Amino acid sequence: MVAIEPSKTQRLYLLLKEQILKGVLSPGHRLPSEPQLAAQHRLSRVTIRRALEGLEQDGLIRRQPGAGTFVLDARPRKGVVGDLSNMLAHLVAMGRATRAKLLSFSYQPSPPVVSAALKLVDGERVQHSIRVRYIDDTPFSHLTTYVPERIGVTYSEADLASTPLLTLLERSGVVADRASQTVTATLAGPEIAELLQVEIGSPLLSMTRVVYDDHGRGVEYLSALYRPDLHSFQMEMTRTGIGAERRWSPVSSLTRPGAETKPLPGRGNSRRPSITPL
Amino acid sequence: MVAIEPSKTQRLYLLLKEQILKGVLSPGHRLPSEPQLAAQHRLSRVTIRRALEGLEQDGLIRRQPGAGTFVLDARPRKGVVGDLSNMLAHLVAMGRATRAKLLSFSYQPSPPVVSAALKLVDGERVQHSIRVRYIDDTPFSHLTTYVPERIGVTYSEADLASTPLLTLLERSGVVADRASQTVTATLAGPEIAELLQVEIGSPLLSMTRVVYDDHGRGVEYLSALYRPDLHSFQMEMTRTGIGAERRWSPVSSLTRPGAETKPLPGRGNSRRPSITPL
DNA sequence: GCAAAATGTTCTATATCTAATACAAATACA
DNA sequence: TGTATTTGTATTAGATATAGAACATTTTGC
Numbered sequence: 001m002v003a004i005e006p007s008k009t010q011r012l013y014l015l016l017k018e019q020i021l022k023g024v025l026s027p028g029h030r031l032p033s034e035p036q037l038a039a040q041h042r043l044s045r046v047t048i049r050r051a052l053e054g055l056e057q058d059g060l061i062r063r064q065p066g067a068g069t070f071v072l073d074a075r076p077r078k079g080v081v082g083d084l085s086n087m088l089a090h091l092v093a094m095g096r097a098t099r100a101k102l103l104s105f106s107y108q109p110s111p112p113v114v115s116a117a118l119k120l121v122d123g124e125r126v127q128h129s130i131r132v133r134y135i136d137d138t139p140f141s142h143l144t145t146y147v148p149e150r151i152g153v154t155y156s157e158a159d160l161a162s163t164p165l166l167t168l169l170e171r172s173g174v175v176a177d178r179a180s181q182t183v184t185a186t187l188a189g190p191e192i193a194e195l196l197q198v199e200i201g202s203p204l205l206s207m208t209r210v211v212y213d214d215h216g217r218g219v220e221y222l223s224a225l226y227r228p229d230l231h232s233f234q235m236e237m238t239r240t241g242i243g244a245e246r247r248w249s250p251v252s253s254l255t256r257p258g259a260e261t262k263p264l265p266g267r268g269n270s271r272r273p274s275i276t277p278l
Numbered sequence: 279m280v281a282i283e284p285s286k287t288q289r290l291y292l293l294l295k296e297q298i299l300k301g302v303l304s305p306g307h308r309l310p311s312e313p314q315l316a317a318q319h320r321l322s323r324v325t326i327r328r329a330l331e332g333l334e335q336d337g338l339i340r341r342q343p344g345a346g347t348f349v350l351d352a353r354p355r356k357g358v359v360g361d362l363s364n365m366l367a368h369l370v371a372m373g374r375a376t377r378a379k380l381l382s383f384s385y386q387p388s389p390p391v392v393s394a395a396l397k398l399v400d401g402e403r404v405q406h407s408i409r410v411r412y413i414d415d416t417p418f419s420h421l422t423t424y425v426p427e428r429i430g431v432t433y434s435e436a437d438l439a440s441t442p443l444l445t446l447l448e449r450s451g452v453v454a455d456r457a458s459q460t461v462t463a464t465l466a467g468p469e470i471a472e473l474l475q476v477e478i479g480s481p482l483l484s485m486t487r488v489v490y491d492d493h494g495r496g497v498e499y500l501s502a503l504y505r506p507d508l509h510s511f512q513m514e515m516t517r518t519g520i521g522a523e524r525r526w527s528p529v530s531s532l533t534r535p536g537a538e539t540k541p542l543p544g545r546g547n548s549r550r551p552s553i554t555p556l
Numbered sequence: 557g558c559a560a561a562a563t564g565t566t567c568t569a570t571a572t573c574t575a576a577t578a579c580a581a582a583t584a585c586a
Numbered sequence: 587t588g589t590a591t592t593t594g595t596a597t598t599a600g601a602t603a604t605a606g607a608a609c610a611t612t613t614t615g616c
Contacts (some may be wrong), residue, residue: 004291004332006284006478007573007603011468013282014478018467026389033592044575049593054282065593066583170524176517179526183511185463185481189293190319199281201289203463203481233461233511235528239454246448248457250513250528285603311562322605327563343563344613 008043012051020060020071027073031061034069100143102161103195104130107149114146117210118218126221127152129160132195139196140230146221165220166211174219181209183233186225196227203228284479286321290329292479298338298349299507305351309339312347378421380439381473382408385427392424395488396496404499405430407438410473417474418508424499443498444489452497459487461511464503474505481506 006014019025032040037048052069055061063069110118110126120126126146133141145165154172155163166176186206193200204225211220237248284292297303310318315326330347333339341347388396388404398404404424411419423443432450433441444454464484471478482503489498515526 003335004285004288004329004477006288009573010282010284011478014465014467015469018469035592046576047574050573051282052593057281063593064583065581066591068583068592178517179515181513181515183461183483183513185483185506187293187296187481199283201284201292201465201479203465205461205463228463235459235461235513237457237459239456287603313562324606325604328603330563341563342613343611344561346562346613 009047009050009054012037012041012043012047013054016051016055017058017060020055025071027071029071031069031071098133098135100131100133100161102129102131102157104128105157105160107152110146114221117221118146118148120148120218125149129165131160135230138230140227142192142196142225144223147219151219165222169211169219175214176211176219177214178216179209179211181207183207188225192225196225198227205231205233207233287325287328287332288477288479290315290319290321290325291332292477294329294333295336295338295477296481298333303349305349307349309347309349376411376413378409378411378439380407380409380435382406383435383438385430388424392499395499396424396426398426398496403427407443409438413508416508418505420470420473420503422501425497429497443500447489447497453492454489454497455492456494457487457489459485461485466503470503474503476505483509483511485511 016025016031025031031037031052034045034048034052037043038045041048052061052063056063060072061069062072106128107125108128109123110120112122114120114126115122115124118126126148129143129145131143131145132139133143143165147165147169151169151172151174155168159168170176184206186204188196188198188200188202188204190200192204193202196204198204205228207222207224207226209220209222209224210218211222213219235250237250239246240249283289294303294309303309309315312323312326312330315321316323319326330339330341334341338350339347340350384406385403386406387401388398390400392398392404393400393402396404404426407421407423409421409423410417411421421443425443425447429447429450429452433446437446448454462484464482466474466476466478466480466482468478470482471480474482476482483506485500485502485504487498487500487502488496489500491497513528515528517524518527519525
């Protein structure tokens with residue numbers, strides 16, 4: 001019984017991809033010839049070529065007969081970079097067309113995980129929904145939400161298909177006050193892969209958020225998956241405290257809808273830590 | 279020409295491994311039968327079995343003829359959930375033993391990406407280093423850093439192997455003032471996979487951070503990779519503003535070292551928001 | 557005890573991966 | 587203009603991955 005290993009082709013493909021994206025191999029640089037690569041990695045030229053074909057498809061290299069294989073300008077992520085927490089507001093402000101497809105809508109006993117997070121009594125019922133959100137007709141997030149039944153009944157299936165959940169909640173008188181969110185990385189399974197239009201086994205950003213109202217009661221449990229090629233989670237920080245207590249603290253990341261792009265490192269940035277380190 | 283993909287066996291193997299380690303499938307839980315899995319994933323039973331064999335070898339499942347396949351309590355080490363920005367300080371505060379292995383240390387012309395981020399003139403030289411950080415002898419982060427040469431010369435190779443880079447910088451009189459960081463998801467290539475002791479093709483949390491001093495000059499470019507089974511990025515937020523301007527704002531997220539719950543990355547972290555309202 | 561369902565085992569057949577080789581076409585350079 | 591080197595293409599052969607099926611053995615549950 002052998003450990004499960006990836007194919008040699010994929011190994012080489014990932015290796016080269018890594019080096020290119022990482023900048024080890026800079027744009028314009030010529031890769032070793034196929035026979036050379038074959039010798040270096042002790043693989044046949046067929047395998048080398050298959051890996052290069054993958055890179056070519058990714059737009060990472062240019063192959064010129066007779067000349068060689070060259071690294072292209074691997075542009076670092078042209079995607080919509082934004083703070084996941086306010087992303088939707090962002091997109092709307094930027095006038096991007098977003099829509100959500102409702103895949104599932106039901107009332108059911110709360111899964112243990114959700115019960116624990118929202119501090120429900122065991123088996124209490126919740127409103128459960130699964131949505132995929134699109135931006136300009138390309139899927140960019142997969143949202144699974146759980147809301148305590150007492151709150152869930154205040155909106156309908158149609159509401160959920162058209163309006164952000166948080167908006168619905170606040171319309172119902174719920175005061176979203178605090179949230180705790182966790183970001184991790186996962187792999188796309190067959191289902192998710194199809195919905196988000198990525199390959200099975202692709203990396204995904206996974207975010208779990210629990211929202212509490214002003215009484216500290218859990219009102220929403222959200223598990224979201226994002227395509228890392230379309231989004232990344234960005235935040236600004238400042239250095240606060242002194243001595244051993246000196247640490248990074250987040251800065252309120254209100255990204256200005258007008259000001260696209262860069263973290264804006266300008267020293268003249270008057271937007272000082274608008275956050276109170278209290 | 280088809281995109282380079284991992285084998286179906288490996289795909290399924292990684293997918294299930296993920297779910298188990300993440301707690302989606304809790305210990306004791308019985309997996310669907312092999313024919314069921316085959317149907318769900320549209321694979322042959324042979325393939326299903328190969329993947330399960332891998333998991334069995336890892337000690338993640340127990341297979342009992344006639345009964346089924348069960349998830350074992352392989353909950354590895356308790357995941358250290360923390361804010362990536364202050365993680366190191368955390369760990370130190372918790373008395374965990376961390377050490378870094380220096381894999382590379384050199385002075386070289388700045389890669390274009392780094393030049394752009396740090397706003398260096400093209401070709402300006404930088405101090406480049408690659409480190410792997412261990413906690414209790416298991417690798418948990420892979421760090422690639424670039425520092426402008428004028429600053430880089432203030433510390434030695436030995437310094438870097440023993441002391442956090444930011445500490446070195448501040449010791450040299452650099453005042454780290456602001457930082458911009460971006461979090462995404464990637465896949466582990468062969469090199470990284472070996473260094474972080476994960477499978478090739480495993481998901482990784484990728485963080486890029488640019489640190490600026492009080493004059494707005496870039497002083498450090500950091501590209502870090504984290505194992506999502508050991509760490510996740512957590513933050514607390516509050517709801518601020520009114521009306522259409524109502525948004526999420528981050529809260530200084532100091533995790534209390536004392537609060538040693540059974541965290542576990544991913545879904546189901548029921549840990550109550552442990553912010554210190556100071 | 558019996559039937560259903562689960563994993564374990566074995567087999568055949570096909571597709572894909574990989575190696576090895578040969579040759580054509582395009583390019584670079586002395 | 588050659589000549590060497592490069593990528594593109596094709597063929598052959600063997601190893602491996604995957605699908606599909608049949609059957610044995612163990613367990614569960616009635």
